[in-house]
Amino acid sequence: MAGVSLGVMALIVVIAVMSGFSKDLRDKILGTNSHVVVSNINREIVENYEDVLAKVRTVEGVTAVAPFIMNQVMLIHGDRVSGVVVRGIDPKREGTVSDLGNNMIAGAVLDLKMDPHFTKDGKLIGKRKRDGIILGKELARRMGVVAGDMVSMVSPVSHVTPVGLIPRMKLFKVVGIFESGMYEYDANLSFVSLRSAQKFFSMKGGVSGIEIRVSDIEQAGIIASEIQKKLDFPYLVRDWMRMNKNLFSALKLEKIVMFIILVLIILVAAFNIISTLFMLVMEKSKEIAILKSMGASRSSIIKIYSYQGLVIGLVGTLLGCATGFAIVPNLNEIVGLIESLFGIVAFPSDVYYLDRLPSDIQYMDSFLIIIFSILICLIASLYPAWRASKLDLADGLRYE
Numbered sequence: 001m002a003g004v005s006l007g008v009m010a011l012i013v014v015i016a017v018m019s020g021f022s023k024d025l026r027d028k029i030l031g032t033n034s035h036v037v038v039s040n041i042n043r044e045i046v047e048n049y050e051d052v053l054a055k056v057r058t059v060e061g062v063t064a065v066a067p068f069i070m071n072q073v074m075l076i077h078g079d080r081v082s083g084v085v086v087r088g089i090d091p092k093r094e095g096t097v098s099d100l101g102n103n104m105i106a107g108a109v110l111d112l113k114m115d116p117h118f119t120k121d122g123k124l125i126g127k128r129k130r131d132g133i134i135l136g137k138e139l140a141r142r143m144g145v146v147a148g149d150m151v152s153m154v155s156p157v158s159h160v161t162p163v164g165l166i167p168r169m170k171l172f173k174v175v176g177i178f179e180s181g182m183y184e185y186d187a188n189l190s191f192v193s194l195r196s197a198q199k200f201f202s203m204k205g206g207v208s209g210i211e212i213r214v215s216d217i218e219q220a221g222i223i224a225s226e227i228q229k230k231l232d233f234p235y236l237v238r239d240w241m242r243m244n245k246n247l248f249s250a251l252k253l254e255k256i257v258m259f260i261i262l263v264l265i266i267l268v269a270a271f272n273i274i275s276t277l278f279m280l281v282m283e284k285s286k287e288i289a290i291l292k293s294m295g296a297s298r299s300s301i302i303k304i305y306s307y308q309g310l311v312i313g314l315v316g317t318l319l320g321c322a323t324g325f326a327i328v329p330n331l332n333e334i335v336g337l338i339e340s341l342f343g344i345v346a347f348p349s350d351v352y353y354l355d356r357l358p359s360d361i362q363y364m365d366s367f368l369i370i371i372f373s374i375l376i377c378l379i380a381s382l383y384p385a386w387r388a389s390k391l392d393l394a395d396g397l398r399y400e
């Protein structure tokens with residue numbers, strides 16, 4: 001029973017952690033990115049993007065759309081230089097397609113706007129002199145900047161002047177800092193307004209692509225196919241699952257492998273059940289012979305031993321379930337206790353992209369684990385039960 005209980009508990013905890021990790025990673029990716037992205041196959045620029053936005057809005061399941069520009073640049077602050085990805089966004093529409101606004105720890109997405117500011121009396125304050133930029137928390141820490149500091153943005157693509165090739169360079173004011181919880185994004189991503197990005201990258205009237213938010217993220221692939229039919233060539237439509245296919249495929253494969261490995265624990269417990277029942281058959285050979293002499297059939301002998309294996313499986317599985325369901329909600333407290341006892345950091349954020357151990361109990365997976373565990377225990381008891389039913393009456397009573 002203890003062996004079965006340990007195996008079931010380990011399975012439930014590990015599958016919950018794997019499911020929680022996958023869900024947490026998905027939420028963090030979709031917190032900064034949209035559900036579906038439209039881009040141009042032939043060119044880096046999508047022209048007449050307002051017409052594309054209008055077409056996409058007509059597709060069923062689409063809840064919001066917004067244009068964006070994406071490029072690689074270098075940011076300079078003092079003697080610190082960092083290569084990052086910069087995204088040009090529409091501050092007004094970005095909140096409808098991503099959760100960037102909810103991830104802000106300093107400033108706000110609307111601070112990127114360069115619109116004139118007015119007081120309550122209607123007096124014009126004027127526009128901000130410098131274009132704004134929002135940095136990831138880790139990027140800001142690495143460059144040693146806070147909200148209000150100035151950073152220089154340098155494009156690796158130079159432009160031709162009478163004196164030769166000169167790299168594009170512009171000063172930006174840090175107006176906000178965001179934290180997505182995913183180290184890769186927090187350390188390598190920055191945001192500027194769409195208008196600033198168009199000017200800096202000479203993309204007047206054009207964008208890199210269209211961000212789309214859908215009503216059901218699990219149906220994003222189907223909606224993306226509908227959008228592809230609507231727009232046709234030369235547009236390429238990709239949903240979040242397709243853009244992160246390798247990552248989520250690896251997570252799914254890892255979950256399956258962990259399930260197989262941990263099932264071996266239950267199989268070890270099943271071998272213990274077999275050996276225990278074999279010993280019981282040898283010990284109770286006299287009782288079995290007496291039962292058979294009183295008219296007990298082979299099937300009734302099989303039932304006695306198979307029921308015993310079933311009871312072991314039921315009790316062990318229920319104990320394992322109860323223990324597993326008790327551990328999963330308190331997993332972070334348990335990990336924190338282990339970290340404090342041994343002075344270690346179990347999950348560094350720069351390695352695992354998370355600051356806590358996520359867990360999400362999958363009741364369907366847990367149900368399958370319960371059924372699978374009970375079946376293994378029942379099947380493990382059948383052979384010893386069959387051997388008990390085959391016991392010869394004379395051999396059982398020979399030495400009695």
